[in-house]
Amino acid sequence: MKVDFDGIQAFVAIAELGGFGKAAEQLHVTQTALTRRLQKLEAYLGLKLFDRTTRYVELTAVGRDFLPQARVIVGEVTRSIEGLKDMSKRSHGSFTLACVPSMCAHILPEFIRQYADICPGNRIRLLDATSYEVRNAVLNNFAELGICIMGERNDELAEIPLFDDRLMFFCRDSHPFSNKSSVSWSDMSRADLIVVSNMMATRVVMDYQLAKRGIRLSGAYEVRHHATAISLVAAGVGCAILPASTLEEGDRQGIRRIPLVGPVVKRKVVLTKRKKSTLSPAADAFFNLLKDYRFEV
Amino acid sequence: MKVDFDGIQAFVAIAELGGFGKAAEQLHVTQTALTRRLQKLEAYLGLKLFDRTTRYVELTAVGRDFLPQARVIVGEVTRSIEGLKDMSKRSHGSFTLACVPSMCAHILPEFIRQYADICPGNRIRLLDATSYEVRNAVLNNFAELGICIMGERNDELAEIPLFDDRLMFFCRDSHPFSNKSSVSWSDMSRADLIVVSNMMATRVVMDYQLAKRGIRLSGAYEVRHHATAISLVAAGVGCAILPASTLEEGDRQGIRRIPLVGPVVKRKVVLTKRKKSTLSPAADAFFNLLKDYRFEV
């Protein structure tokens, strides 16, 4: 059983244009070739699709029945194929990007804007999730690319560092530290400290790096989202330790962002993909955009 | 632009069975051939559809997007093709038969029964219409076959005589003629005569044959359908001249059917098809059933 698409295509063209000659022209082959293609199809089916003499061509009853189906087939196939070719030629298409919420707010909007310039019309399905979930989404092919926090090494994943996101101290204007140019970890008082939940990658990184220096920190409050922490700070609940990317100094009225030292702790924001998986042209274009970008810290 | 159906089929099989080897088995080719088909398709598209090493095969993001479409294509094509092959092999399918109402009631039911035995599952679209309309339906390919009254010769139509349908005299039991074994045209009185409309083929044939003998007949009542005429006779409105096929003697209580003589006038019932048009296998089976049938008159 060897299905003959050429024959079906020839059939539709002949039926549509009412003759072998015109159909041949449209398909860019000689009329001889078309005759043969149709003959082959008819022989294979054991049916005549056209009643024809040398002077005219007319569908048989069977041909009339088949025409709509054949039209659908030809349409479906050429549409799909052309879509894919277009995809490869012009990086057209859509892809899924998994990204931690903090980066969705920080670097992503700018990149999406740039990407839209390069690949207009492309859609990005954005999956905002925790760093852990992002990595899993990429590993399981739910997302082609991920932006997350560098964590435990995984052989299946390729990770391209984007930038270092330094942890900072956030407090209100009225806080005693508000005019200091830097704050040390040892200055922290547990009483009013807001930290990220220890389920989150940022916290894991922080605890690990502090532990190496023998520092152990715990806050009075734990939250999952950076935005929540900022809200609490603004409301006067306390001070927070958060990545610098959460908020630029001066971005929000009444809230100060002060560098933390002794030691300087950073989380590494990475772009990640599965090593094994070939990116779609759409994702690849995005990947290339980010990969070589020079971040000013 | 030369679309490669084999490649798409290979793609679906590999994706579905998860490997070249199994797919090759299903498609009854060597695994070498499958590798080549997929390579060709990928080269043509400029895209990788699978990430694969020698040990495992996995869809790329693009492949995942394409799979549903490809499935539809393969399904659609094989379904259509198999349907057509089935059509040719087992005379499977449906066709349109145009037929005059009198024959729909008379010979057709029996034939449809016989046809159903030969081609179970086949559907006949029955177009009941006047003889003139039947011929036109066949000429314009609205119907593949027609059963009608032989009329003016037409080069486009092939007509196979089915049987001669003799005109008869129909009256009530109470009619003075009811016991006669035959009635002559000259016996007719115009007063209570019911004849078919002169728009109808039966009437045209009748008038023509009578005219050759110098007889000119007109009735008090004209109807389009034979069944109407019979109803009028039954109701005592008058007597009717109708084809024998309308009613068998004794079929209907209180109505007598008496041969008409001097001259004997017949209408010829024919099976007709367009000379140029090739019949569908379904219609062809029906055609062959009728063509050689011996009618006892």
Next chain:
DNA sequence: TTGATTCATGCACAAACAGCAATAATCAAA
């Protein structure tokens, strides 16, 4: 009857394709 048009066919050549055998890459088990 002639000429124009259009589908079909004979032939020869080129391209595509399949299969075999061998290779290469990977994973698992020893």
Next chain:
DNA sequence: TTTGATTATTGCTGTTTGTGCATGAATCAA
């Protein structure tokens, strides 16, 4: 680490399939 099993890939070759050119045959119109 090595060995073996598994599975995709590649080189090679013979065959099949497909195309185009030139020609033929059928039909319609003038």
